[in-house]
Amino acid sequence: MADSDTEDLESVGNAALESGQWLAARDAFAAALRDGESAAAAFGLAAALWWLGESQASVDSSTRAYALFRRAGDVEGAVRSATWLCITYKSNFGNFAAANGWIARADRLLGTVAIGPLHAWTWIARAYRMPDLDAAAELTERALAVAGGCDDVDLELVALSQLGRIKVGMGDTAAGFAMIDEAMAAALGGERSSLDTVVYTCCDMLNACEVATDVERAAQWCQVADGFIEQYGCPFLYAECRTLYGGVLAASGRWADADRELAAALHITAGTCPALHGMALTRLAGLRIRQGRLEEAHQLLLGLDERVDSESDTALARAALMLARGDAAGASRVLAARADDLSRSQATNVIAFELLIDAHLAAAELDDAAATADRLTTLATTIGGDRARASAAAARGRVESARGHVETAAASLESALQTLSTLDLPYESARCSFELGRVVATQRPLDAVEHAQRALASFERLGATIDADRVAAFLRSLGVTTRVGPKRVGTLTLREQEVLRLLGLGLSNPELAERLHVSRKTASHHVSSILTKLGLRNRAEAAAYAVRNADA
Numbered sequence: 001m002a003d004s005d006t007e008d009l010e011s012v013g014n015a016a017l018e019s020g021q022w023l024a025a026r027d028a029f030a031a032a033l034r035d036g037e038s039a040a041a042a043f044g045l046a047a048a049l050w051w052l053g054e055s056q057a058s059v060d061s062s063t064r065a066y067a068l069f070r071r072a073g074d075v076e077g078a079v080r081s082a083t084w085l086c087i088t089y090k091s092n093f094g095n096f097a098a099a100n101g102w103i104a105r106a107d108r109l110l111g112t113v114a115i116g117p118l119h120a121w122t123w124i125a126r127a128y129r130m131p132d133l134d135a136a137a138e139l140t141e142r143a144l145a146v147a148g149g150c151d152d153v154d155l156e157l158v159a160l161s162q163l164g165r166i167k168v169g170m171g172d173t174a175a176g177f178a179m180i181d182e183a184m185a186a187a188l189g190g191e192r193s194s195l196d197t198v199v200y201t202c203c204d205m206l207n208a209c210e211v212a213t214d215v216e217r218a219a220q221w222c223q224v225a226d227g228f229i230e231q232y233g234c235p236f237l238y239a240e241c242r243t244l245y246g247g248v249l250a251a252s253g254r255w256a257d258a259d260r261e262l263a264a265a266l267h268i269t270a271g272t273c274p275a276l277h278g279m280a281l282t283r284l285a286g287l288r289i290r291q292g293r294l295e296e297a298h299q300l301l302l303g304l305d306e307r308v309d310s311e312s313d314t315a316l317a318r319a320a321l322m323l324a325r326g327d328a329a330g331a332s333r334v335l336a337a338r339a340d341d342l343s344r345s346q347a348t349n350v351i352a353f354e355l356l357i358d359a360h361l362a363a364a365e366l367d368d369a370a371a372t373a374d375r376l377t378t379l380a381t382t383i384g385g386d387r388a389r390a391s392a393a394a395a396r397g398r399v400e401s402a403r404g405h406v407e408t409a410a411a412s413l414e415s416a417l418q419t420l421s422t423l424d425l426p427y428e429s430a431r432c433s434f435e436l437g438r439v440v441a442t443q444r445p446l447d448a449v450e451h452a453q454r455a456l457a458s459f460e461r462l463g464a465t466i467d468a469d470r471v472a473a474f475l476r477s478l479g480v481t482t483r484v485g486p487k488r489v490g491t492l493t494l495r496e497q498e499v500l501r502l503l504g505l506g507l508s509n510p511e512l513a514e515r516l517h518v519s520r521k522t523a524s525h526h527v528s529s530i531l532t533k534l535g536l537r538n539r540a541e542a543a544a545y546a547v548r549n550a551d552a
Contacts, residue, residue: 099125
C-alpha cells in the first residue's frame with residue numbers, strides 16, 4: 001500500500017475517532033496497518049478498540065504503537081503511548097507494576113525535554129489512583145498549573161477532576177466536589193477537544209461519590225451523561241468506573257441497565273484482574289439479592305477469588321444474602337468479623353450499619369439494634385449528605401417500631417421517606433414506605449394501605465420479588481386484594497422464574513418455601529402455576545425444562 005493511501009486511511013480513522021464512530025475508526029486504522037507498520041495507525045486503533053470495550057486488544061495495539069514510535073525516534077508519540085498504557089493498566093487491569101513501569105519509561109524519555117504538557121500528562125498518570133494522596137495532590141496541582149499556562153483545556157479539565165477526587169479522598173468534600181462539578185459541566189458541555197476527557201472526568205466523579213457516599217450526586221451526573229452515551233457510547237469504560245456506574249444505576253432503579261454494565265465489567269476483568277472482577281461480581285450479587293434471585297447471588301459470591309474474599313464489599317454482600325435467607329446470626333457474625341475492614345470506608349459503614357441493625361432486629365436483639373442505630377446517626381452527622389441522614393432516620397424508625405413506640409417510629413420513618421422522595425433511590429423509598437405502612441397499620445389503616453400499595457407498585461416495577469411478596473402479604477392481612485406481577489398464560493412472573501430456577505436445582509416445596517421466605521402453600525401455588533403456564537406435567541419436567549433453558 002502506498003504511503004499516501006495509508007495517510008488517507010489514517011485521516012479517515014482520525015475523523016471517525018473525533019466524531020465517535022468507533023467501528024469506522026477501527027476498520028480504517030486496521031486497513032492502514034494491514035500492509036504496513038504505522039505508529040499513528042496503531043495508536044488510533046488502540047483508541048477505537050478501547051471505546052469498543054476490547055481492552056486487551058487495545059493494550060496490545062498501544063504497545064505496538066509505542067515500539068513503532070520509538071523506532072521512528074518520535075518521543076512525543078512514545079510518551080503518549082506509555083502514559084496511556086500506565087492509566088489503562090491501573091484502571092482496567094489493576095496491574096500497578098506494569099503501570100509504574102510504563103510511566104517510569106515515559107519519565108526517562110522526557111529527561112531532556114523542556115517542561116510542558118507532555119510532562120503534565122505523565123504527572124496525571126503517575127498520580128492516578130496513587131495511594132499517597134498528598135503526593136498525588138502535588139503532582140496534579142503541578143499539572144493544573146501547566147495547563148493554565150499552555151491553554152490546554154483537556155489537560156485542565158482532567159487535572160481539575162482528578163484533583164477534586166483527591167481532595168474528596170482527603171476529606172475536603174466541598175472543595176473537591178466543586179472542582180469535579182466544574183470539570184463535568186465543561187467536559188459534557190463540549191468544552192474539550194477529546195472525547196476521552198469525558199471519560200476521565202466521569203470516572204473521577206464516580207470514584208469521589210463512592211468515597212463520600214454521595215449517590216444522589218452520582219445519579220444526577222449520570223442522568224446528564226445520558227445524552228453523551230446515546231451519541232458516543234458509555235464513558236464509564238474503565239473497569240472500576242464501569243462497576244461503580246452499574247452500582248449507581250442499580251441504586252437509581254435502572255436495574256436492566258445496571259445488569260448490562262456490570263456484565264461488561266465482568267467481561268473486561270475476566271482472567272486479568274481478580275480484585276476488580278471480584279468488585280463487579282459483588283455488585284452484581286447485590287443486585288440479584290434485591291431482585292430476590294438469591295440462588296444466583298449465592299453462585300456469584302461462590303465465584304469470588306479467595307484473594308478478594310475479605311474485601312469489605314464482599315463481606316456486605318455475603319451478610320445481605322444471609323439476612324435475605326433468614327440467617328440473622330450468620331449475617332451478624334460476618335459483619336463483626338469484618339469490622340476492621342468496614343471501618344476504613346464511610347460508604348461501606350453506612351450499608352454495614354443498616355444490615356447489622358436489620359440482623360439485630362430479626363434476632364430480637366433490640367438493645368444492640370438501638371446501639372448500632374446510634375452509631376449510624378453519629379456517622380451520618382459526621383459525613384453529612386441526605387442519603388446518610390435518611391438511612392439513620394429510617395434505622396431509628398425500625399428500632400422504635402420494634403420497641404412498640406408507634407408515634408416516634410412513624411415520625412422517624414416519615415422524615416426518612418420525605419428525604420428519600422427527593423433522591424433517585426426508588427428501592428430505599430419503597431422499603432421505607434412499606435415500613436411506615438406497617439407501623440401505622442393499627443392506628444391509621446387507610447394510610448397504611450396507601451403506603452403499602454405505593455411500595456408494592458415500586459417493588460413490582462423494579463422486579464424486587466421477595467419484597468413485593470412481603471408487601472402483598474401485608475396488604476392481604478389488611479383485607480386488600482393484590483396481584484403481583486403479570487398473569488398472562490404462558491408468561492412466567494419474575495417470582496415464578498426464580499422458582500423455576502430453584503426447581504432446576506432440585507429443591508422441594510418445603511425447601512422452596514424456606515429459600516423464598518413464603519409459606520409452603522404459596523410455594524406449591526407457584527409450582528402449579530409454572531406447570532400450567534409451561535404445559536408441563538410434573539416437577540421433574542419443570543426441573544428438566546429449567547436446566548435446558550438455564551442460559552436462555
